[in-house]
Amino acid sequence: MLRSGDGPGLKKPAKTGPSQRQLRVAEEIRHVLSGIFARGEFRDPDLATSNITVTEVRIGPDLKRATAFFSRLGRSDGEALVPALVRATPYLRGQVAKALRLRVAPDLTFTPDQALDYAMKIEELMHRPEIVRDLRKE
Template sequence: MRKNSSKNIRINSEVLRELSNIIRKDIKDPRINPMTSVVSVDVAPDLKTCKAYISVLGDEQSQKDTLAGLVSAEGYIRRQLARTVNLRNTPEIKFVIDQSIEYGVKMSKLIDDVTKADAESHKED
C-alpha cells in the first residue's frame, strides 16, 4: 500500500476519528487537558506505526502533562483502537505535539499589531 493511496487515506481518517473519541470519552487521566484534540494522524503503509499530532489548548506545562498522560495511556488507547477499528495490525502510536494552531494564532496577532500600527501612523499624517 502506498503512502497516499485511497486505502491509506481512509485508514488515517478512521484512526483519527476513533482516537479522538477515545481521548475525549474514555481516558480519565487528570494530566490530560480536556481541551486536547487530534489534529491529524499518519499511519504507516505497513500499519505498524502511527504518528498522532495533537493540539492542546493551554500553556507549555499543560502540553507536557498531556503528552506524558497520553504516553502512559498508550497501551490502553491501542487496545481500545484495536476493538473499534478492524485492521490487520493495530499500529504503535507515537504522540507529537502540533504547534501549528498556536503558531497561526501568534502570526495573526503579529499581523494585527502591524496593521494597527500602520493605521495609527497614517492617521497622524
C-alpha cells in the first residue's frame, strides 16, 4: 500500500497524459472539423476562401472544452483567422454535436498551430554556416 508522506491515505499515481477516451474524442472532433473546412461550408468570406487544416485537437478530462490547433496552408498568418473562427464557433460546435454522441458538445477554442513555423526556424538555424561548422566532426 502506497502512503503519502504528509498524511494518512493512499497516494494516487500522477497522471501522465490524456486518457484513451480523451484521445479518441479529440481525434473524432479533428476529423469532423477537417471535413467541414475541406468542404468550405461557410458564409463568412474570410473562411470560405481559406484553406484551413486542423492539425490537432486537445480536449479536457471532462470533455467540455476542446482546443483545436489549425494552420492555414501556404501562409503563417493564422492569427488573422481567429476572429472569423470565433464567429463560426456556434455553427462548428453544432456540427460536432451532430456528428458525435456526447452528453454535452464541447466548447471549441481555436489556436494557430506554430509547430510548422518553429520547425522551419530550427531547420534554418541548423543550416547557418557557424552551426554547420560546429556540428562537423574533425
